[in-house]
Amino acid sequence: xxxxxxxxxxxxxxxxxxxxxxxxxxxxxxxxxxxxxxxxxxxxxxxxxxxxxxxxxxxxxxxxxxxxxxxxxxxxxxxxxxxxxxxxxxxxxxxxxxxxxxxxxxxxxxxxxxxxxxxxxxxxxxxxxxxxxxxxxxxxxxxxxxxxxxxxxxxxxxxxxxxxxxxxxxxxxxxxxxxxxxxxxxxxxxxxxxxxxxxxxxxxxxxxxxxxxxxxxxxxxxxxxxxxxxxxxxxxxxxxxxxxxxxxxxxxxxxxxxxxxxxxxxxxxxxxxxxxxxxxxxxxxxxxxxxxxxxxxxxxxxxxxxxxxxxxxxxxxxxxxxxxxxxxxxxxxxxxxxxxxxxxxxxxxxxxxxxxxxxxxxxxxxxxxxxxxxxxxxxxxxxxxxxxxxxxxxxxxxxxxxxxxxxxxxxxxxxxxxxxxxxxxxxxxxxxxxxxxxxxxxxxxxxxxxxxxxxx
Amino acid sequence: xxxxxxxxxxxxxxxxxxxxxxxxxxxxxxxxxxxxxxxxxxxxxxxxxxxxxxxxxxxxxxxxxxxxxxxxxxxxxxxxxxxxxxxxxxxxxxxxxxxxxxxxxxxxxxxxxxxxxxxxxxxxxxxxxxxxxxxxxxxxxxxxxxxxxxxxxxxxxxxxxxxxxxxxxxxxxxxxxxxxxxxxxxxxxxxxxxxxxxxxxxxxxxxxxxxxxxxxxxxxxxxxxxxxxxxxxxxxxxxxxxxxxxxxxxxxxxxxxxxxxxxxxxxxxxxxxxxxxxxxxxxxxxxxxxxxxxxxxxxxxxxxxxxxxxxxxxxxxxxxxxxxxxxxxxxxxxxxxxxxxxxxxxxxxxxxxxxxxxxxxxxxxxxxxxxxxxxxxxxxxxxxxxxxxxxxxxxxxxxxxxxxxxxxxxxxxxxxxxxxxxxxxxxxxxxxxxxxxxxxxxxxxxxxxxxxxxxx
Numbered sequence: 077x078x079x080x081x082x083x084x085x086x087x088x089x090x091x092x093x094x095x096x097x098x099x100x101x102x103x104x105x106x107x108x109x110x111x112x113x114x115x116x117x118x119x120x121x122x123x124x125x126x127x128x129x130x131x132x133x134x135x136x137x138x139x140x141x142x143x144x145x146x147x148x149x150x151x152x153x154x155x156x157x158x159x160x161x162x163x164x165x166x167x168x169x170x171x172x173x174x175x176x177x178x179x180x181x182x183x184x185x186x187x188x189x190x191x192x193x194x195x196x197x198x199x200x201x202x203x204x205x206x207x208x209x210x211x212x213x214x215x216x217x218x219x220x221x222x223x224x225x226x227x228x229x230x231x232x233x234x235x236x237x238x239x240x241x242x243x244x245x246x247x248x249x250x251x252x253x254x255x256x257x258x259x260x261x262x263x264x265x266x267x268x269x270x271x272x273x274x275x276x277x278x279x280x281x282x283x284x285x286x287x288x289x290x291x292x293x294x295x296x297x298x299x300x301x302x303x304x305x306x307x308x309x310x311x312x313x314x315x316x317x318x319x320x321x322x323x324x325x326x327x328x329x330x331x332x333x334x335x336x337x338x339x340x341x342x343x344x345x346x347x348x349x350x351x352x353x354x355x356x357x358x359x360x361x362x363x364x365x366x367x368x369x370x371x372x373x374x375x376x377x378x379x380x381x382x383x384x385x386x387x388x389x390x391x392x393x394x395x396x397x398x399x400x401x402x403x404x405x406x407x408x409x410x411x412x413x414x415x416x417x418x419x420x421x422x423x424x425x426x427x428x429x430x431x432x433x434x435x436x437x438x439x440x441x442x443x444x445x446x447x448x449x450x451x452x453x454x455x456x457x458x459x460x461x462x463x464x465x466x467x468x469x470x471x472x473x474x475x476x477x478x479x480x481x482x483x484x485x486x487x488x489x490x491x492x493x494x495x496x497x498x499x500x501x502x503x504x505x506x507x508x509x510x511x512x513x514x515x516x517x518x519x520x521x522x523x524x525x526x527x528x529x530x531x532x
Numbered sequence: 533x534x535x536x537x538x539x540x541x542x543x544x545x546x547x548x549x550x551x552x553x554x555x556x557x558x559x560x561x562x563x564x565x566x567x568x569x570x571x572x573x574x575x576x577x578x579x580x581x582x583x584x585x586x587x588x589x590x591x592x593x594x595x596x597x598x599x600x601x602x603x604x605x606x607x608x609x610x611x612x613x614x615x616x617x618x619x620x621x622x623x624x625x626x627x628x629x630x631x632x633x634x635x636x637x638x639x640x641x642x643x644x645x646x647x648x649x650x651x652x653x654x655x656x657x658x659x660x661x662x663x664x665x666x667x668x669x670x671x672x673x674x675x676x677x678x679x680x681x682x683x684x685x686x687x688x689x690x691x692x693x694x695x696x697x698x699x700x701x702x703x704x705x706x707x708x709x710x711x712x713x714x715x716x717x718x719x720x721x722x723x724x725x726x727x728x729x730x731x732x733x734x735x736x737x738x739x740x741x742x743x744x745x746x747x748x749x750x751x752x753x754x755x756x757x758x759x760x761x762x763x764x765x766x767x768x769x770x771x772x773x774x775x776x777x778x779x780x781x782x783x784x785x786x787x788x789x790x791x792x793x794x795x796x797x798x799x800x801x802x803x804x805x806x807x808x809x810x811x812x813x814x815x816x817x818x819x820x821x822x823x824x825x826x827x828x829x830x831x832x833x834x835x836x837x838x839x840x841x842x843x844x845x846x847x848x849x850x851x852x853x854x855x856x857x858x859x860x861x862x863x864x865x866x867x868x869x870x871x872x873x874x875x876x877x878x879x880x881x882x883x884x885x886x887x888x889x890x891x892x893x894x895x896x897x898x899x900x901x902x903x904x905x906x907x908x909x910x911x912x913x914x915x916x917x918x919x920x921x922x923x924x925x926x927x928x929x930x931x932x933x934x935x936x937x938x939x940x941x942x943x944x945x946x947x948x949x950x951x952x953x954x955x956x957x958x959x960x961x962x963x964x965x966x967x968x969x970x971x972x973x974x975x976x977x978x979x980x981x982x983x984x985x986x987x988x
Contacts, residue, residue: 107845306765360755
């Protein structure tokens with residue numbers, strides 16, 4: 077028998093989708109100060125929505141940056157309490173000229189909804205909301221106790237929520253968390269993520285001359301900060317993808333033989349992945365590791381941008397006074413952000429070329445984390461997913477970082493069920509981000525059944 | 533006896549300065565398409581001015597980009613003809629926040645005039661104009677035949693003028709050129725520049741994945757274009773400042789022992805230069821060469837900016853699909869732009885890391901050039917400078933590139949007198965560009981007397 081809440085969700089799909097679109101139209105880009113008001117507007121609309129569907133105590137919790145959204149429903153006596161987490165902030169949309177439809181004008185094409193934040197994470201947040209609405213609208217009650225905590229700083233490091241969670245407030249006393257910010261391993265394949273890489277996001281700033289100089293007059297005598305940065309970066313990672321920071325790999329806990337065997341049985345072809353997802357001439361990375369190992373269980377180092385100097389069209393013959401590299405490292409179990417940053421900072425200081433001053437700044441960080449699959453909530457999740465998707469769940473890891481999962485474990489003592497509905501080609505953080513509409517619909521149903529299972 | 537034209541220039545200094553300020557207020561930034569109209573406006577105002585002071589045939593000559601300004605006065609029968617050159621375009625003013633007064637609002641402070649283009653090259657162009665005006669206003673005639681050719685693309689490679697000069701048009705038949713786009717070696721020290729470095733200005737574009745990717749999901753498998761660029765750049769120039777392109781230094785003609793001895797006698801202290809002009813922790817460059825050799829007579833390689841990826845405040849965890857490095861090389865006598873570019877392009881292709889596609893583009897180029905000091909126009913110039921500045925002229929080179937000087941020699945068969953009035957600390961191409969007001973005044977007088985000497 078179909079759950080009445082599932083039937084309700086199916087009947088109201090069209091208006092649910094409209095509500096998602098309304099949220100996507102708010103450019104809640106957390107990293108850009110000029111969108112601060114948009115972030116608050118998104119948060120306020122969610123508090124209103126939580127109240128409307130019947131949640132109690134819906135309110136904003138201010139942080140130093142963008143507010144948290146909290147609500148609860150605690151009338152399921154004797155039942156466990158779930159902490160439902162998602163984030164309402166999004167990445168910047170640039171480069172704008174590569175979007176086929178405007179990033180903040182959600183557009184349906186070929187069964188997908190295109191918009192910045194469609195899959196990361198507004199689509200998944202709204203799936204959670206609509207699951208709660210469907211349950212409350214049909215039963216007048218929820219099958220478990222629920223606390224909702226939506227965040228607006230996930231894309232900028234989540235300092236506000238981290239500080240709030242670390243303070244262990246009574247509002248967050250729960251038995252487990254539902255985190256919807258991950259993806260299916262393949263279309264139609266129900267997936268739970270049980271491991272996340274951590275990361276440190278940093279900036280290396282190099283200063284040479286006091287002011288910008290003419291490269292004709294001073295070229296050959298004045299230090300060039302970009303060349304210095306290039307020399308530093310080339311010594312951070314070799315052409316095989318190996319990070320050259322001494323001690324960086326020490327203490328890494330490799331995946332078990334059993335986990336590696338499970339990964340090998342996943343429907344994954346490296347050449348198809350190269351062609352369909354990456355689209356590069358060839359893949360890169362450490363020799364001797366599969367792509368899944370390299371992206372899930374090995375640290376890596378990337379450069380995201382190098383602001384400074386002249387970046388317009390044409391030519392400007394300037395030796396810039398300073399240049400910066402935005403550099404992040406992904407960390408894996410056995411590593412800590414504190415140790416990785418210290419090793420990195422010390423090494424960069426040691427390899428800094430002559431003539432320049434080098435400063436290394438930590439922008440934000442999150443610890444790596446692994447979830448045990450031996451808990452009743454993971455079992456409830458796999459039962460629900462089996463029902464909705466008609467298949468057994470696969471356990472995977474993610475190369476991304478969801479620092480809050482580590483914080484929930486450390487400060488609240490609860491495991492997280494990372495149940496997400498993105499797809500590998502959803503263009504997360506890139507132009508033409510999308511959410512597969514079927515996954516939005518089945519995501520709502522999966523969360524409905526999961527909460528019902530958890531309350532049995 | 534003071535030349536009547538010099539007396540006129542002194543009487544009218546204040547209005548001459550106002551005219552310079554008016555020109556400086558036009559943001560004729562040649563490299564930025566949005567300032568195309570400003571460039572034309574500057575050119576038109578110069579044509580009007582040339583006509584007003586009594587020059588004939590004042591007109592714009594259109595190029596594919598910004599127009600040339602031409603005028604002549606050819607009534608000095610039996611006298612030589614000078615081709616007077618300067619440029620009315622300027623560099624972009626960024627970084628804007630480092631200017632103490634707005635770049636396009638000329639401001640006097642401490643005997644200097646601050647504005648983008650003050651010294652490079654509008655101040656020097658107006659000095660030429662005002663010398664002509666002073667001569668015409670007092671004698672009703674010029675002591676030599678004069679052709680004026682002002683350019684609006686000097687800061688973007690000067691393709692338009694190069695093509696015009698290469699076509700050898702009758703308008704340019706002349707005996708020598710006066711080029712005012714250089715500087716005094718030291719305050720109060722009359723200087724003629726007799727050597728220029730050439731240059732090739734290029735872009736290296738690296739493409740990795742088809743679209744921007746999330747560095748968590750794909751880090752460790754997708755190529756990172758910035759890291760690839762860093763690896764390429766680190767192999768182009770070592771930490772001693774030596775360029776690593778095979779064959780790059782072959783054929784270089786070093787300065788003569790006599791020229792090197794003259795350079796050693798110039799008032800120049802490397803430590804003072806480091807502190808006062810560069811302001812870096814230490815100077816860089818090839819060991820075994822003095823700073824003057826390194827900046828005047830040795831090739832070098834600089835990176836001006838690295839557009840691509842995320843350059844805003846904060847964090848975006850993106851692996852950009854592509855990134856670019858703006859790279860230029862300065863060339864010295866014995867090198868050619870064609871050979872240098874070929875060697876560079878081939879080498880970059882050879883060292884390109886796996887996984888990425890690399891494209892190398894030439895943005896513009898100019899040949900290096902040396903002027904013989906054994907010609908009557910250089911002698912006329914030194915006589916004029918002695919009269920105005922009370923000192924013997926020093927012959928120096930410039931590390932910068934004025935490609936037009938090579939073109940005048942190659943296509944018109946004429947030598948250039950590079951008589952300029954900038955100072956080493958004038959912040960060319962940098963924030964707070966200035967022109968020393970005394971040098972503006974004495975520059976006008978120097979050009980007046982030079983033309984009078986050349987006509988004797």
